Amino acid sequence: MTLKERYDGVIAWFSENMPSPETELHYDTPFHLLLAVILSAQCTDKRVNIVTPPLFEAYSDAAALAAASEEDVFNFIKSVTFPNNKTRHLIRAAKVLMEEFGGEMPSDIEGLMKLPGVGRKTANVMLSVVWDKAAMAVDTHVFRVSNRIGLTNNSKTPLATEKTLMRHIPGDVVPKAHHWLILHGRYVCKARKPECGNCGIKGWCRSYANEMKKNSGK
Template identity: 65%
Template sequence: MTTKQRYDGVIAWFSEHMPVAESELHYSDPYQLLVAVILSAQCTDKRVNMTTPALFEAFPTPYHMARATAEEIYPYIRSISYPNNKARNLAGMARMLCEEFGGEVPSDLEQMQRLPGVGRKTANVLGAVLWQKEVMPVDTHVFRVSERIGLTTRSKTPLQTELTLEKNIPGHLLPLAHHWLILHGRYVCVARAPKCDECGIATWCRKYASDHRQPKTLKI
């Protein structure tokens, strides 16, 4: 199977069976999504969604959060991974957002990465979800699934995976494909025991083909 055939098959299957795929983070505006994505680093969306209601009640706008110290933010996110670092990042992010961007999340992804706690992946998530930008955010699920099924080959870094996927997936589908791969990795192609018998894209999966290859018979 060629790489193009694999991409074509995977894209066609998801287009038919998952025409709508969205972030599982709960948010009502760009500020809330930015906060949620910062909190989601090395943490589950489920845990973030349990945490953000009280956080947003206490700090409903970036201006409210900008007036808070990291110590005041910490109690609301203490159940999140790395709460001390994230509290400092949220406080710094909110201050810069208010001082330099008028309290509005910038749609320019390079400018967004100036905000404390915002790296390339976070900026790409905001770009894809909010503005349908033709970018591919790569988290652990996207990185793992892409390599396992054969969309990438021996990819060493998230950036390598990102560039390979962006090269092979039509640009207008990238924001949707990002969610396809995340949700597939979260519920089907899980890390330790992938549910291959339930997988709709097994036909195009490199690992599935390898695991189910028939042994060659020895001719005597």
């Protein structure tokens, strides 16, 4: 199987079976999505969705959060991972939004990455989810699934994975592909025990093919 055939097969299957994938983080504005994505680092979306409703109600915009105390914000998010660091990131990001962007969310990767707590992955999430731009956020699921399937070839870094995926996935498909790979990794192609029996793309999966070859040789 060629690399193009693998990409074409995976994209075709997901396009038919998951035509409108969406983030599982709950949000109502780009500002609130930013907060949710920052909170989701090394934390489950389920936990983030529990803590964000009262946080969003208390801080409707960057101006409100920029004026908040660390103690107040911490009390809203103390059940997520690394709450102390994330408290500081949220408040500082709000302050930078006010000071450098007039309270408006930047819509380019350079502007987004000026915000404390926002790395390349978070910036790409914002670009793809809010503005439907061709930006590939590589989290642990995307990194693992891409290599396991064979969309990448032992990429060493998230950036290498991002560049490879962007080279082979059509731009208009990239925002969906970001969700496809995350959701597939979260619910089917799990880290410790992938559920290959429930996998619709196993026919294009390098790891599955290698396992079948190994088993047939026994």
